Amino acid sequence: MTILKIERLAHNRFVPEYKTAGAAGMDLCAAISEPITLKPLERALVPTGLKIELEHGYEAQVRPRSGLSIKHGITLINCVGTIDEDYRGEVCIPVVNLSNETYTIQPDERIAQMIISRVEQAKIEVVTELTETARGAGGFGSTGK
Secondary structure, eight states, rough: OOOEEEETTOOOOOOOOOOOOSOOOOOOOOOSSSSSEEEEEEEEEEEEEEEEETTTTTTEEEOOOOHHHHOOOOEEESSSEHHHTTSSSSEEEEEEEEESSOEEEETTEEEEEEEEOOOOOOOOOOSSSSOSSTTTTOOTTTOOO
C-alpha cells in the first residue's frame, strides 16, 4: 500500500477519505468561503485547500464525481487531471458547467474524486516502421458497435 502525504492549508476543513471499503477514489471538497456560481458553459478553478506528496512511481488522477456529472452537468474541463509525483502546489479542480442551468458550488461540497495510481515512464525508441496488426490504423468505431 502506498502512502499519500497530505498538507492541509488554512482554508481546508476536510481531509479526503474513502467512503466505502471498496471505493477506488476519495472525494475532494471545495475549500471556498463563498459559493461559486457557474452559468452554462462557464469554468472555474476550485481550490481544495490541500497539497499532496506522492511516492515515487505514483500519480494522482482527479476525476469528475458521477452524481454531479449526471444530475447537474458539472464535470472537469480536462476530463481526468493528472497530478505528477513532483508537484507540491495546491490541488485545484478545473470544473465546467455543461448543463443549460446555472449551478452553485457550495463551500465544502464534494466536487471531484482522486485516484492514486501506479505509473511507469516509458523508454522512448524512435523507429522507421511499426509492427503490423489486424486492426492497423482503424480508429473511432472501426472495430464495430
